Amino acid sequence: MREIYKNIYLKELALPNNPLKHLNFYIIKGPEESMIIDTGFNREDTKTDILDVFEQLDIKPEKTKLFLTHLHSDHTGLASYLEEMGLRVYASKIDGNLLNSSVEKTDPMWRNTLQHGIWQGLEEDRLVIEDHPGFKFRPTAHINFIPAVPCDFIPVGEYNFEIIDLKGHTPGIVGLYEREHKILFCGDHILGKITPNITFWGFEYGDILGTYLNSLDLVYHMDIEHLFSSHRFLVEDHRKRIEELYQHHDRRLDEAREALKAAVRSTVRSVTKQLHWDINSKNWDDFPKAQKWFAAGEAHAHLEHLRALGEVTMEEAGGVLYYVPVPGL
Numbered sequence: 182m183r184e185i186y187k188n189i190y191l192k193e194l195a196l197p198n199n200p201l202k203h204l205n206f207y208i209i210k211g212p213e214e215s216m217i218i219d220t221g222f223n224r225e226d227t228k229t230d231i232l233d234v235f236e237q238l239d240i241k242p243e244k245t246k247l248f249l250t251h252l253h254s255d256h257t258g259l260a261s262y263l264e265e266m267g268l269r270v271y272a273s274k275i276d277g278n279l280l281n282s283s284v285e286k287t288d289p290m291w292r293n294t295l296q297h298g299i300w301q302g303l304e305e306d307r308l309v310i311e312d313h314p315g316f317k318f319r320p321t322a323h324i325n326f327i328p329a330v331p332c333d334f335i336p337v338g339e340y341n342f343e344i345i346d347l348k349g350h351t352p353g354i355v356g357l358y359e360r361e362h363k364i365l366f367c368g369d370h371i372l373g374k375i376t377p378n379i380t381f382w383g384f385e386y387g388d389i390l391g392t393y394l395n396s397l398d399l400v401y402h403m404d405i406e407h408l409f410s411s412h413r414f415l416v417e418d419h420r421k422r423i424e425e426l427y428q429h430h431d432r433r434l435d436e437a438r439e440a441l442k443a444a445v446r447s448t449v450r451s452v453t454k455q456l457h458w459d460i461n462s463k464n465w466d467d468f469p470k471a472q473k474w475f476a477a478g479e480a481h482a483h484l485e486h487l488r489a490l491g492e493v494t495m496e497e498a499g500g501v502l503y504y505v506p507v508p509g510l
């Protein structure tokens with residue numbers, strides 16, 4: 182653990198067998214009340230790590246807030262455990278409700294994930310929900326969260342954090358901005374080196390890649406000196422990193438356009454196979470099952486963005502979605 186700014190501490194919580202390696206766990210220590218941001222996976226050694234931090238910093242659970250940036254299990258795995266210890270949990274309405282709808286295997290989150298897989302043409306890959314990392318490490322109890330409403334403020338010690346809507350990586354991801362100190366806790370919205378996963382969440386969330394790009398735009402124009410992200414190293418220059426992320430998605434969109442041109446109509450799966458992935462696999466069959474879910478979801482988000490731009494149309498046949506380029510483009 183190290184102090185990265187006055188009364189703001191960072192402890193790396195291990196995420197074993199996960200390419201993200203660890204979660205940057207942030208603690209803001211106040212004279213009365215403190216706040217922690219996110220929790221790591223629901224694992225015994227993570228509990229021990231967090232309890233050690235509480236002890237070292239003399240933090241009382243009943244005088245501490247837990248702010249959840251978004252629903253992913255590496256951020257929320259211990260939310261119900263910490264709530265039971267007496268912490269007050271803050272989450273955005275959208276992600277908090279989604280989190281509470283993902284406890285049981287039959288809950289809407291997993292039914293929808295399976296349905297998206299069928300739409301994407303993944304049926305022949307014979308994936309089961311147990312292969313989905315989100316399912317494997319899901320929280321096992323509901324949380325009674327206090328809604329984190331964008332534009333509201335959460336004061337902690339000398340800091341006054343404004344809740345910022347960063348939707349895109351998940352439908353309800355939120356960050357915390359300290360205007361005076363030019364600090365933004367951004368969760369997985371912007372990461373150093375790795376590209377945040379942008380996936381299809383269902384048609385009710387519209388063009389989620391477009392939404393993400395708008396949220397990048399918002400942060401681009403913010404006055405930030407310290408960008409505290411949830412994984413890997415801390416980004417020095419947020420504008421430079423955002424430009425790299427724009428370029429990444431532009432390249433991806435171009436790859437998707439090329440893939441679409443090669444066929445009369447394409448499934449999400451067939452486009453996914455033709456995109457370039459930073460994965461040590463010879464071909465699609467060799468892809469780890471967990472990565473098939475992620476890759477197809479990401480390709481789908483890009484296809485839906487092309488549809489929002491008017492470059493492709495989509496039709497359904499036999500329960501599978503097909504994407505067709507608009508002639509003349």
Ligand SMILES: [Zn+2]
Nearest residue numbers: 251253350369
């Ligand atoms: Zn995430």
